[in-house]
Amino acid sequence: MFKKVLLASAVLVAGLGFTACSSDDDNNxxxxxLVGDWKAQTVSYVRPDTGExxxxxFAMITNGCDVDELELKAxxxxxxxxxxxxDGVCVEAHAPGTWNENSVTILGETAPRQIVSVNGTELLLKYMMTYQFGTTEVTVKYSRS
Structure with a gap:
């Protein structure tokens, strides 16, 4: 009887040891x-004259050039x-930056782009944009590219 209890205890302890040392713990x-490649889809803003x-x-503001793409690395x-x-030719440029859970900071911009929301397919950023009619706060919707 003592040998059966000892054997059962040994099997139980060995089983617990294997589950506690699972190699999946480090990969959990x-x-x-936020990590990934994002392509600008739409731009939204409030008209100061009407409040609308x-x-x-987003392609409407790029004059026929590709839309902005944002890569956020791990x-x-x-x-x-x-x-x-x-001069009538689309010229590509890259601007480095950093990001955290709240914002994306692009070198050369005066303020960070605030992260409004993110899910598996959509990222919303709010920031100031300057174009031919002036500077205004915009919300840009990006999708995974």
């Missing part, structure tokens, strides 16, 4: 939903790819 992290919220395809490094029309 949830991927950050306007939403347009090491909190950001890369913003833009295209501007210079």
């Amino acid at each position: 992290t949830t991927p950050n939903p 919220t306007m939403t347009h395809d 090491d909190n490094i950001a890369d913003l790819e833009t295209e501007s029309k210079i």
